Amino acid sequence: MRRFTHCTGSIGPGLGFPSQGDRTRLDASVQGFVKRADRSCARALSAKAIVMSSALALAPSNGIDRIGKYPITREIGTGPEGSVWLASDPFAGREVAIKLLDPLAMSHPELERRFRRALMNEAALAARLSHPHIVALYDAVADEDLCYVVMEYVAGGNLEAYCDARALLPLDQAVEIVFKCALALEHAHQQGVIHRNLKASNILVRRGTDIKVSDFCSGHAERYARVLPKAQALAYSSPEQLQELGLTQQTDIYSLGVVMYRLLTGREPFHGANDAELAEKIIAATPAAPSRHRCELPSALEQVVLRALERDTRRRYATWAEFSGDLTDAYRMLDHAEVENSDTERFNIVRALSFFRDFQDVEIWETLRSANFRRFPAGRIIMREGERGECFYVLTAGEVEVTRSGTPLDILTPGDCFGEMLYFSQSSARRTTTIKTLGPTTVLEIDSMALRLASAPCQVQFNKAFMRILIDRLTWANAKLAAA
Ligand SMILES: Nc1ncnc2c1ncn2[C@@H]1O[C@H](COP(=O)(O)OP(=O)(O)OP(=O)(O)O)[C@@H](O)[C@H]1O
Numbered sequence: 283m284r285r286f287t288h289c290t291g292s293i294g295p296g297l298g299f300p301s302q303g304d305r306t307r308l309d310a311s312v313q314g315f316v317k318r319a320d321r322s323c324a325r326a327l328s329a330k331a332i333v334m335s336s337a338l339a340l341a342p343s344n345g346i347d348r349i350g351k352y353p354i355t356r357e358i359g360t361g362p363e364g365s366v367w368l369a370s371d372p373f374a375g376r377e378v379a380i381k382l383l384d385p386l387a388m389s390h391p392e393l394e395r396r397f398r399r400a401l402m403n404e405a406a407l408a409a410r411l412s413h414p415h416i417v418a419l420y421d422a423v424a425d426e427d428l429c430y431v432v433m434e435y436v437a438g439g440n441l442e443a444y445c446d447a448r449a450l451l452p453l454d455q456a457v458e459i460v461f462k463c464a465l466a467l468e469h470a471h472q473q474g475v476i477h478r479n480l481k482a483s484n485i486l487v488r489r490g491t492d493i494k495v496s497d498f499c500s501g502h503a504e505r506y507a508r509v510l511p512k513a514q515a516l517a518y519s520s521p522e523q524l525q526e527l528g529l530t531q532q533t534d535i536y537s538l539g540v541v542m543y544r545l546l547t548g549r550e551p552f553h554g555a556n557d558a559e560l561a562e563k564i565i566a567a568t569p570a571a572p573s574r575h576r577c578e579l580p581s582a583l584e585q586v587v588l589r590a591l592e593r594d595t596r597r598r599y600a601t602w603a604e605f606s607g608d609l610t611d612a613y614r615m616l617d618h619a620e621v622e623n624s625d626t627e628r629f630n631i632v633r634a635l636s637f638f639r640d641f642q643d644v645e646i647w648e649t650l651r652s653a654n655f656r657r658f659p660a661g662r663i664i665m666r667e668g669e670r671g672e673c674f675y676v677l678t679a680g681e682v683e684v685t686r687s688g689t690p691l692d693i694l695t696p697g698d699c700f701g702e703m704l705y706f707s708q709s710s711a712r713r714t715t716t717i718k719t720l721g722p723t724t725v726l727e728i729d730s731m732a733l734r735l736a737s738a739p740c741q742v743q744f745n746k747a748f749m750r751i752l753i754d755r756l757t758w759a760n761a762k763l764a765a766a
């Protein structure tokens with residue numbers, strides 16, 4: 283139901299009336315009547331007021347000009363709960379997407395009230411989620427007449443486009459996307475949030491495999507909006523969700539399994555002639571092996587999808603860590619050229635290094651954005667004393683020798699870092715040691731300047747890691763002195 287799409291003018295608080303200024307120009311008797319009217323009458327008048335607003339509109343466009351304080355650019359699309367609009371936030375100086383919900387489509391005022399409360403509760407939780415693969419939530423409004431959420435705008439559409447059998451992604455890219463979703467959902471789960479409404483259209487694409495999971499705040503509120511899950515989302519609903527059992531992170535694991543099945547095969551795991559038949563199959567049937575639809579699917583990958591789709595929660599993945607672990611193993615077996623260039627591989631290499639052991643996933647992603655992997659053959663000098671430099675390094679594979687004025691000082695192994703003094707000093711500082719590879723070596727090169735601009739939590743993690751290294755080196759030097 284799209285109540286707002288064809289009106290001209292602004293929508294602001296107060297029975298769907300336009301802006302504050304416009305509202306005062308509405309006939310006072312209509313407003314007075316609205317206040318006295320019962321709910322159903324108020325709903326009808328709300329719609330009427332919007333229609334009336336077109337007569338009052340000062341703006342020449344044919345769509346909504348403003349929602350709350352946000353000027354509208356255009357409509358992005360519609361979904362079962364309302365419509366989504368591209369808008370600007372002049373104060374923050376950024377584009378935003380606004381989801382205008384349609385609580386008045388509900389049949390009962392009590393449900394409507396609970397919907398608002400649930401929406402605000404969920405929005406408060408969702409706003410706490412800060413992750414590179416989760417759409418940021420900026421604001422939520424649920425007053426008498428308007429419910430909307432203001433969120434980060436993600437420009438590249440959603441995953442539906444890649445769930446078509448004629449437009450499937452290469453396997454490694456599909457797996458990479460699923461992996462990022464799993465990390466995002468694991469982060470949400472750690473914050474006490476279960477999505478409950480995960481589906482392809484709620485995974486937005488920035489570009490390439492860079493995705494963001496959206497609509498964290500809709501899953502719970504939805505229960506009050508419609509008794510049964512929405513037809514569109516039914517295919518993603520877990521068996522326990524359909525049976526109205528208690529939900530855990532496993533329900534999201536199931537839904538991500540459905541997304542994965544669709545990304546890999548272009549088909550849904552189950553089909554039914556109608557909703558009841560589909561629900562029955564979800565609860566009782568076993569999906570066809572994905573390789574029946576795409577023969578090149580490796581068995582390891584197929585096993586991951588099928589285990590995520592297990593209808594019995596005792597056989598399904600119990601945690602995101604288990605799911606991601608198997609996914610990573612399956613990914614390694616894929617026959618693809620640029621393993622180390624993929625985001626997933628980069629993430630996993632860094633995650634395993636002792637240097638990053640206290641980092642949250644989100645901080646690792648942040649680090650990777652200002653870092654490069656560089657490979658060197660044996661005997662190559664990576665850093666020379668006296669040189670100026672802007673980067674520091676964490677060794678990811680191989681060994682390097684540290685020398686000063688030709689005197690060997692140390693041998694570094696994966697997880698060790700070098701060149702970090704520049705991070706603490708001014709850009710005019712010079713390298714104090716020389717670093718030479720002892721065999722084929724790979725390093726993570728991190729731009730010190732970019733790191734100074736990183737988020738506070740990320741910088742704190744680096745400071746802690748450097749401090750640990752400093753203490754280790756002092757201890758080592760003391761031991762050497764004592765032994766001398
Ligand atoms: N933050 C956003 N940035 C850009 N586009 C968005 C954003 N949020 C939603 N969209 C787009 O708006 C359209 C409608 O989204 P909407 O969330 O209303 O429907 P849905 O995802 O199909 O269902 P649901 O309401 O259950 O999430 C979709 O095409 C979606 O890709």
Ligand SMILES: [Mg+2]
Nearest residue numbers: 361483484497
């Ligand atoms: Mg959505």
